[in-house]
Each structure stands twice: as C-alpha cells, then as structure tokens.
Amino acid sequence: MSPKSKEQFDEMRQKSRAKIMEVALELFAQRGYHHTSISQIAKAADISKGLIYNYFESKEALLRDIVMEAVSQFDDIEAVLQSMEGTATQKLRWVTETAIETVLKDVKHWRLLTSLGLQTDVLTSLKEALRTKTENAFALSIALFKEMGFDNPKQEAYIYGALLDGMVLHYVSMTQLDMEYPLEEMKQFIFKRYNL
Amino acid sequence: MSPKSKEQFDEMRQKSRAKIMEVALELFAQRGYHHTSISQIAKAADISKGLIYNYFESKEALLRDIVMEAVSQFDDIEAVLQSMEGTATQKLRWVTETAIETVLKDVKHWRLLTSLGLQTDVLTSLKEALRTKTENAFALSIALFKEMGFDNPKQEAYIYGALLDGMVLHYVSMTQLDMEYPLEEMKQFIFKRYNL
Amino acid sequence: MSPKSKEQFDEMRQKSRAKIMEVALELFAQRGYHHTSISQIAKAADISKGLIYNYFESKEALLRDIVMEAVSQFDDIEAVLQSMEGTATQKLRWVTETAIETVLKDVKHWRLLTSLGLQTDVLTSLKEALRTKTENAFALSIALFKEMGFDNPKQEAYIYGALLDGMVLHYVSMTQLDMEYPLEEMKQFIFKRYNL
C-alpha cells in the first residue's frame, strides 16, 4: 500500500535479518545450537516464528550464516593488516590487540566457533570455511614471525596461537564459572615475550 | 536365598553402567550433549532405552556422572604427584607428559569438559566440581613454579596452562578438520622452555 | 500488520482450548486421570498431540484448569443465590433442584472431582480450591437451615449434604453398573423432608 522504495525494503530486510542473527548468536553461544529453539529465538527477537523462515531456509542455514559472518570478521583483520604500514613487530602488536579485542567484543562468536570446532559433526558446509580460516590465521602469523627473524617461524606461530587461544579459552570458561581471569596481565606477557 | 548371588548382580550392574557411560561419553563428546539422544546411546551400547534409566535417573544425571568421572581423573594425577619423589623440575616434566598423555588417551573427556565450560547453562551441580578442578590444577602448578624459583609463579602457571590447553584445543579442532597438528613438537617446546 | 487479526487468533485459541478441555474432561471422568493419555485426548479431539501443549503446559496443568472450571460452576450457583429474593425455604428448593440439575448435566465434572477427592495425592494446587469449595458449600446451606429455624443447622447441613452426595454417588455408580436408580423419587423425598 504505502509506497516504499526498493531500497527501503531492502534496508528493512537487512535490519530484520541482522536482528535475528544477533539474537540467535547470543542464544546459540549461551545454550548451544541444539539446545536453542526457534521459538526462543523468535521470542527474544520479538518477532514470530514464521518470520524467521522468511529470512533463513532453516535453523541450520541460520547457524551457517552466523558462522560465516564470524569467520569473515577474521578476514577483515587480515585485510586491514595487508594494507598496513610498519614493521612486523608493530603489526604483531596490532594483531594481538585487535584479536583479543575482537574476541572480547564478540565472545559469543568465539564461543560458538570453538564449540563447533570441538564437535565431530560440524556441518560439512562449515568445515571448508573453518579450515580456510585456520590456515589463513596460521599463514598470517607465520609470515610475521618470519619477518621478525625467528629461527622456526612456524613453530612460533603455533605457540603464539596456542597461547592466545588458551588464554581466551581459560578466560571464557572461568568467567562462566564465576572465577577471575587475568586477561590483561596475560596480554602484557605476550607483548613482553615478543618485545612488542 | 537368592539364586543369583549379590556378587553376580553387582558385576552385571557394574558392567552395564560402565558400558553405558563409555558409549555416552563417546557420543556426548562427538556430537554434543543435546544432540545425542538416549536412543542413540542405547543403540550404540546395544541395549534397550529403558535399561539406561535403570542406572541413571535421567539423561542429565548420566552426563553428571560422566563429568564427575572425568574430573576425578585429574584428582588421580594430583594424588600421584603428592606422593612423588624428586625435584620440582622432574615433577613438572612428569605432569606435563602425563597431562598430555591423559588428554590424548581421553580426548573425549577433555572435549566434553571443554564444551561444557563454554556453555552458560552448565548444570549447577557440575559448576562446583568444575570450579574445584580448575582451582586445584592452578594451585598445583603454581606450587611447582614457586619451587622452581620463578619470580611470578602465578603468572607462569597461567601461561603454562594456557599453552597446554591451547595446544590441545588446536590439536582437537584441527584433527576434526582433517588438518595436521605438531603436538609432539609443541611438547618438546614446553620441555625446552622450562628446561625439563 | 498481521494478516490474521488478533480477534481471529483469539477465537481459534478459545475454540481449541475449549475443545481440548471438553474432551479431556470426558475422558478423565470416564477412565480416570492417570489412565487417560494425551494421545487419546488428541485423537478424541481430532487434533495433534503437540497442539495440546500449545494450550496447556502439561497434562497436570490441563487437569488443573478443568478442575478449576468445575469448581467455578459452584461459585455460579452461590452467586445467583446471593442475589435471589424469597424465603430460605424457596432458596433451599432452588438450590436442591439446581444442584441436582447441574450435577446431572455435568456428571463428568462431579465424577472427576469426587475421584480426585478420594485420592491422597491431589495436586497441592487443587487442594486449596477443593477445600474452599467444600467450605463454601457447607457455609451456604448452614445459613439456609439457620434461617429456616433448625435447632442444629450445622448438623442439618451435614445431613443434607450427605444425602445429596450419597444420592448422586449411588446414581453414578449404579448407572455405571447398568442398574436403575430412582433419582427423581429421591429428590421428592428431600423436598418432603424439608417441606420445600
């Protein structure tokens, strides 16, 4: 009835889609994918169950889109890094800070991805994306450590990665258990270790 | 009186209970708690659904018992350590080796515990157990690092823990994605780092 | 906004809810609460099992709602009586007739309530309602008998109640056994006894 331009419609659609994904991510991360029902998502997003199916083919498709979005955040980091000036040391500092920041800002994404990574039956469509993301992350830090002159840049990349993900894992788990975790102190340790 | 002796019944019970827990752990770790059905467990254990309820009050109780069992494995490590002779360095080496060994032998337990730790709605009865386990693990390694003369043994314990769990996390996730992970090499790195 | 108006949805809800309660009452009264399955109710109401859970949280909640509805019928009788003109004798006659009429029209409700009253594990939420109903019924007839000048109106109320419920009990039980029961004759007896 009311004359709305195509753009307006598209914008509304995007907004609705985003809202659903946001709410779903929250719940998936909190309660797990299988333990979250479409009803719960609809209620939390304050829309009808049916509408969700207007935007996503199925619950699984919704999860897929959320995961893809999460993965693409890392692509963003990479892209910025590519076009960044400065020494490898500067870049590593920035990557470290940004990675931790991103994770903290989006613990939910990290939690969801990690949970999925622990399960065998990762949706096959996701497997490829997760693999690519993992490879890229390693490739990126290997390059940096090589540039920084490390003897065994590959090993160092694995150590750096284990430290970072180990920290976050502990941070998230312990927060869940109402325990304190010295995340900031740990970050400083990494800076010191690599003279960042 | 009874034509089947108490011992016979006890043995049957133990065997069935153990079988159920073993199969359930396998599936819970593989597919996640909520995504694993009692039917699947029964089929995999080659028993009837009903029997599971002869041994466990509910699916949740089954999970609880499995988790408790997993947690108690760490208690075992601790107990051995208590009664162990030798320097802190020797002990740390032993702990590191045993921890990795135990995790590898029981990736399932580790996966299950880690998954649960990532979710908000950890059964409250488990929360306490997981917290205690976490506290004990840290206390133990803090003590070792103090004995080894570290300036900041608490920080070192967190770093050591993050490295170890980060490694395992990567190992498990990447194995899931059919990627290689240089676990042995990483272990050697830890040995070198602490002169073990 | 919504292409099916709120009113339409409301009407659908009311109709389905009522249908379920009606069918469930029938079956609960006929076969007993525990012996009636949700499947049977669904089949009898010609709907899916799932739909019942759209309207009632659980089988027990369904029972609760039905009982509450039954209890409220007696409230109706009371309300009319309150606003009624005439002597106590006239009122007693009306109450007697209406009570028997109501019970006959809704033997199911009476049967259900009586059955529940015979069991120890009446849902605690119902206990209060049933107690209140009982107290009100007695209070009401005590008042009438007092107004009618009885020496011991409380005793008379208990006798009147016993007679009435005894009659109905026999009527229902004997009908069940394909036996005749002279309900009309019994009613006349009560009328004569109290000169109604």
Add this chain to the structure above:
Amino acid sequence: MSPKSKEQFDEMRQKSRAKIMEVALELFAQRGYHHTSISQIAKAADISKGLIYNYFESKEALLRDIVMEAVSQFDDIEAVLQSMEGTATQKLRWVTETAIETVLKDVKHWRLLTSLGLQTDVLTSLKEALRTKTENAFALSIALFKEMGFDNPKQEAYIYGALLDGMVLHYVSMTQLDMEYPLEEMKQFIFKRYNL
C-alpha cells in the same frame, strides 16, 4: 533343601500373598490403580518385582483379587446378620455400627471400590461382583425396613444407603483435605432417625 511340610509352604505362600495384597491395597487406594507401579508395590512390600508375578498373574489380577476380598467382607456382614437373633431394629443398629466400623477400619477398601465405581471401564470381571454386592446390600436393608413396618421400605433403604455412603464420602474426602468431619455425630443422627 530343608524339609518343609506342604502345610508350611502353603502357609508361607498365604502370608506372602496377603502381604502383597495389603501393600497394594494401601497404594491403590492412596494413589490410584494406574498411578501405582509394580515396582512401588514390591519396594513397599520389601520383596522383588518378580515375586509378585509368582502370586498374581498380572497387575490387573492383583486388583481383581483385592476387590473380591473387599466385596467378600460385606458378605461376611450379611452372613452374620442371617444367623443373628433379635428385632429388626436391633439388627439395623448392628448393621449400621458394623458398616461404619468396617469402613473406618478399611477406608482403603472403601476408597478403592468407590473410585472404581466412578469409572466407566471397571474391569468387566469386576462388574458382576460389584453389581451383586450392591443388590445384596439393598435387599438386606429393604428387608429390615419392611420388618420395621416402613410404608415404603424400598425408598427408605435408598435413603439410608445414600445417607451412609454420603457420610463416608464426605468423611474420606474431607479427611483428605485436612478438614474435620463429625462422623460420630452423624452416626448418632442415624440412630435417632430410626430409633435404634
């Protein structure tokens, strides 16, 4: 092994049977037939589930036997009455007292029978027994009232029965609801009414 005479065996069997029936009656009356499980009966009787099937063909057969036993108690009353000396008035007094006494001593039986009587699907094998019992009870009191010179002995029998069962119904229901019921006073009323 141990040499036990046939009589001893039989006695033991009878005792076990009786124990099971006693416990089952208790539970059936309390929680309802369908809501009582064989396991519960076994636990309450401190025997194994299997043993119950040594004495009763099925859960239903157990119920049947209990009901038959209950019904036969009334036969006992009748038998005594047959061989009793005295006027109809004396007999009625004795019947009234004994009936109330029996019911109080065995509320459970009364509750069970009444509950069953309220349900449509009384086991067909019981229907006949219940019908006979009902007919006998009425025949008995009709005879007494005729002897006592009542104009309409049949009607009086129905009134007497309604009063008696109504009283008991109220007594049981109200006891269930933690309310007081003046059973003794009511009995006295019946005595007065018939000059017993």
Add this chain to the structure above:
DNA sequence: CATGAATGAGATTTCATTCAT
C-alpha cells in the same frame, strides 16, 4: 521360591517446520 537386570511398548513432552490468512 526369589531376584532384579533387561526389554519394549507406550506415555509425556519438545520443536522444526508449514500454512492459511
């Protein structure tokens, strides 16, 4: 005679998905 592990049918309940409007 007695046990209780084990079964399997069926009960209650949940939930992704469809569909009429």
Add this chain to the structure above:
DNA sequence: AATGAATGAAATCTCATTCAT
C-alpha cells in the same frame, strides 16, 4: 511481509512383564 495455530517426528522417560540363574 508477518502471524501464530497446527502438525508430526522424534526426544525423554515409565512401567508391566519376562527370564536367566
């Protein structure tokens, strides 16, 4: 585009009954 009633398959759980010993 939006709603939520309705479905049906599958999940969790219960329980009468059997059976090896």
